[in-house]
Amino acid sequence: MPVPDSMISALIDLNRADDEGLVAQLTSQLRSLIATGRLVKGRTLPSSRGLASDLGVSRNTVSYAFEQLAAEGYLEASHGRRPMVAVDGGERVTEAGAVASRIRPGKPRLSPWASSLTQTDWPMSYQARLRPLRPGHGDFREFPNEVWARCLRRSAVRAARRELGPVNRPRLREALAHYLATSRGVRATADQILILPSAQAALTLIAAAVITPGDDVWVEDPGYPGAAAAFRASGARVIGMSLDEQGMQRIRGLAAPTLIFMTPSHQHPTGRLMSLSRRTEFLGLSRPGKTWIVEDDYDGEFHYDSRPVPALQGLDAHGRVFYVGTFSKVMTSDIRLGYLVIPRAMVGTLEIVQRHIGLIAASHIQEALAEFIADGHFLAHLRRVRRIYHARRDHLVEGLERHLGDVLSAEVSPGGIQLVARLKRGRADQVAVKRLVEAGVETRALSGLALGRPRDHGLLLGFAAWRESEITAALRTMASCF
Ligand SMILES: Cc1ncc(COP(=O)(O)O)c(C=O)c1O
Structure with a gap:
């Protein structure tokens, strides 16, 4: 279909972060619009000035692209006139030997959603093999695989008799509602709980359901x-909202956003606990009913020094917290199960969105997990690993002091599975991370987790997934690198 003049710039998607320069991107995208017949022979293009202004690039960028396409025979350009498409696209171009040989497919056009995702440094490009001290993991070697295998087997056998039931299995919803109420102070009935393949899936689902392009979202x-x-x-x-000792702090004077994302129980990555007064302040902001809060309690089960602080969701009297x-x-990291407790007003709506996006966890795994929880295996496992991870955290903190006390200072957080060690001198945490990876120790640079200009420089170190002997070996390697 021929493309109207006003649409040409809308069909072009330039990415300033791409290694390929803007001229090369523009040339290849215009070339593919001609080759696919969307810009037909004889069609005049906008002036270089007009297209440059629509695309927000310099006039030279557009002129160079036009010159290149003229040299390749795709455009006819003469001084002072708008360039004209010189060949027919589609199959006729392919038949015209000389031109066909020059046609190279452009990069696939992505939606704004996919282009945005491909431009972020997430998920991290880690090596496949888990190496000490990669943050963000528990120790899968401690997981009771035999017990879990029995639950899976029973669930699979029962599947033959199971009706094709709801996508969020009622037994698991009930078990989770009970667990979350007693252990995290979450106030919700089973029908407010969606079972998803991960926490990340929950964030995608929330974004799909409540964000309109242009909305403000505050994050830590x-x-x-x-x-x-x-x-x-x-x-x-x-x-981005900076942090102080009480956790995330809002920038005064900014209008309330559509959504605030926070990790109040154990801030990622610093491990800080959000104070009660801050929690109340943010909840107050959400009360008029415009702002949603997303509380990510990704590792709230792990607390070592004191009783855990209940979830912020339990303080929400107005149904504004996910x-x-x-x-x-x-x-284990590869179990691929997470959950989302939704405000009552969203029950129904979000299940429809969930079905459309297809973020549905396998029924037999949901049933197996329901049994694992109901039979007490989940809590038993949790109690056991809590003891183990507590000892590993202490071991890492002591080891950091002993082996790296002059370069790093550990921030002991009361829970979690990773901790921050700040650089005592300098800001070169990214350089340190590179050097450590080459030596076989994986960490994450704190400055790489900043949204704006990094204020914090240090390393994020995982301790839960590593035995004490592995932690000591990693620390010795680190000491030799610094
Ligand atoms: C703060 C935080 N939220 C969510 C997640 C994602 O968890 P999942 O693996 O379930 O997507 C992570 C994983 O590292 C995390 O650190």
């Missing part, structure tokens, strides 16, 4: 990159 800075990526891809303007959780930390 430094914070969890997966959340910023999901909201930005939906067209949100993501604004509560996100995952089993990838507390069971």
Whole structure:
């Protein structure tokens, strides 16, 4: 179909972050519009000035692209006139030997959503093999695989008798509602719980359901990159809020956003706990009914020094909080199960969105997990790994002091599966991370988790997934690198 003049710039998608320069991108995209017959022979293109202004690039960028396409025979250009398409696209171009040989397919055109996701540094491009001290993981070697296998087997056998039931299995919803109420202070009935393949899926679902392009979303800075990526891809303007000892702090004077994302129980990555007064302040902001809060309680099960602080969701009297959780930390990373507790007013609507996006977890795994929880295996496992991870955290903190006390200072957080060690001198955490990876130790640079200009420089170190001997070996390697 021929493309109207006003649409040409809308069909072009230039990415300033791409290694390929703007001229090369524009040339290849115009070439493919001609080759596919969307710009037909004889068609005049906009002037270089007009197209440059529509695309927000310099006039030279457009002129160079036109010159290149003229040299290749796709355009006829003469001084002072708008360039004209010189060949027919589609099959006729292919038949015209000389031109066909020059046609190279352009890069696939992506939606704004996919282009946004491909431009973020998330998920991290880690090596496939898990190496010490990669943050964000529990120890899958400690997981009771035999017990889990029995639950899976029973669930699979029962599947033959099971009716094709709801996508969110009632037994698991009930078991989770009970667990979350007693252990995290979450106030919800079973029908408010959606079972999803991960916490990240929950963030994607929320973004799809409540974000209109241009909406403001506040996130913690430094914070969890997966959340910023999901909201930005939906067209949100993501604004970072810095942290103090009480957790995320709002920038005064900014109008309340559509959504605030936070990790109040154990801030990712600093491990800080959000104070009660801050929680109340943010809840107050959400009360008029415009602002949603997303509470990501990704590792709230792990607390070592004191009783855990209940979830913020339990304080919400006005139904404005989404509560996100995952089993990838507390069971194994590859179990691929998470959940989302939704405000009552969203029951029904969000299940429809869930079905359309297809973020549905396998029924037999949901049933197996319901049994694993109901029979007490989940809590038993949790109690056991909590003890183990507590000892590993202490071991890492002591080891950091002993082996790297002059370069790093550990921030001991009361829970979680990873901790921050700040650089005592300098800001070169990204350089340190590179050097450590080459030596076999995986960490994450704190500055890489900043949304704006990084204020924090240090390393994020995982401790839960590593035995004490592995932690000591990693620390010795680190000491030799610094
Ligand atoms: C703060 C935070 N939220 C959510 C997630 C994602 O969890 P899942 O693996 O269930 O997507 C992570 C994973 O590292 C995380 O650190």
